[in-house]
Amino acid sequence: MGLRQISQHSALHSPCSICAAQRLQVVQASRRQLIRTCAVGPQLATSISSAPGLKSEPWTDSPGQQNALVELKQRFYKESAPPDEATLKWYLRDRYFDVDEAEQKLRSMLGWRKTFQPQSTTPQMVAAELASGKAYVHKYTDRYGRPPIVVRTRLHVTGQFPLSDSKRLAAYLIDTAISQMPPGGEQIVGIFDLRGFQFVQNADFQLAAFLVEAFFEYYPRRVSQVLFVEAPWVFFPAWEIIKPLMRKYASLVRFCSVAELRSEFFTGETLPSDFR
Numbered sequence: 183m184g185l186r187q188i189s190q191h192s193a194l195h196s197p198c199s200i201c202a203a204q205r206l207q208v209v210q211a212s213r214r215q216l217i218r219t220c221a222v223g224p225q226l227a228t229s230i231s232s233a234p235g236l237k238s239e240p241w242t243d244s245p246g247q248q249n250a251l252v253e254l255k256q257r258f259y260k261e262s263a264p265p266d267e268a269t270l271k272w273y274l275r276d277r278y279f280d281v282d283e284a285e286q287k288l289r290s291m292l293g294w295r296k297t298f299q300p301q302s303t304t305p306q307m308v309a310a311e312l313a314s315g316k317a318y319v320h321k322y323t324d325r326y327g328r329p330p331i332v333v334r335t336r337l338h339v340t341g342q343f344p345l346s347d348s349k350r351l352a353a354y355l356i357d358t359a360i361s362q363m364p365p366g367g368e369q370i371v372g373i374f375d376l377r378g379f380q381f382v383q384n385a386d387f388q389l390a391a392f393l394v395e396a397f398f399e400y401y402p403r404r405v406s407q408v409l410f411v412e413a414p415w416v417f418f419p420a421w422e423i424i425k426p427l428m429r430k431y432a433s434l435v436r437f438c439s440v441a442e443l444r445s446e447f448f449t450g451e452t453l454p455s456d457f458r
Contacts, residue, residue: 230367233326235407236434238368239275250279257285265292276402291400300353308351311343317351319358320373322452328371328406329362331355332454336378340386349392356401369406372397373443375456376413385420394427408435411443411457 241247251270258264265273265288273291277283295301305312312318316337320330338348359370379385397405413421425432438446440457448454 229325230327230364233328233369233406234436235371236369236403236405236431238272238403239278241271241275247274247279250274250281250284253281254284254288257281258288273402287399287402291402294400298349298353300350300357303350303354303357308347308354311347311351314338314342317355319355319362320454321362322448323362323364323367324371324447324452325449326371326406326447327364327367328369329359329367330371330373330454331359332456333372333374334456335374335376335384336380338384338386338389340383340389345388345392348386348389349396352389352393352396353400356396356404360401360404369404371447372405372408373411373454374409375411376417377411379414379417381416381420387420387423390424391427394424394431398428398431406434409443409447410435410437412440413437 251267251274254270254274255264255267258270269288270284273284273288274281277287314337315334317331317333320332323329356370363370410417410421425435428435443457444453448457
């Protein structure tokens with residue numbers, strides 16, 4: 183099974199009693215069939231291509247890109263479960279086709295997945311923390327075809343759950359959002375609802391550091407933009423701590439109002455209920 187397929191389907195919400203591996207295979211087959219039989223509508227295709235935020239280098243199939251792909255394949259061919267071609271291409275695109283950098287970053291991600299096993303996470307494993315309502319994957323994409331992860335920061339109480347559990351929930355939500363990308367889509371969007379944020383209770387810098395690491399190391403360029411909605415003044419001291427961790431990627435963050443979120447990113451039908 184390819185790494186890209188694992189990352190796209192590791193978090194399923196099926197209530198059936200089939201084992202996780204079997205569920206993965208069923209959904210993977212369904213998604214492959216969907217991609218083969220459904221074309222991306224021109225309006226959605228245009229929206230995806232014009233999405234704001236982080237962009238990935240395009241794959242043009244040039245001789246230089248093909249040579250880089252062949253070399254990266256050779257470096258992993260002895261692995262028991264080498265990454266599939268889509269994953270190799272994605273990491274090359276992320277690293278501007280520098281084979282050494284792509285290999286280093288890809289091995290870091292593979293090592294993390296082997297140790298942390300996010301692909302083995304089941305809904306039951308994250309049920310308690312998920313029930314808090316602190317975060318969820320919205321069922322509709324935004325105007326740019328990006329599945330949103332909505333985080334209600336006021337409901338995250340630092341230390342309420344073990345940090346390892348919160349990390350697992352975060353990976354679960356990212357994998358779930360990726361699995362909901364429409365055909366032709368490559369990225370997701372993070373929406374942090376900061377209304378009611380309290381520094382002492384809600385500012386979790388250890389979890390924030392993991393999210394930065396996950397977004398840019400284990401899921402590189404999958405998050406094209408992060409929206410901070412209605413940030414109160416008490417949030418900005420926390421932002422001054424988090425911002426340096428993000429380095430140049432801090433430019434992906436946009437502070438916006440609920441009104442801007444409604445008008446620029448969603449329609450009346452697709453807007454998350456939190457912002458109606």
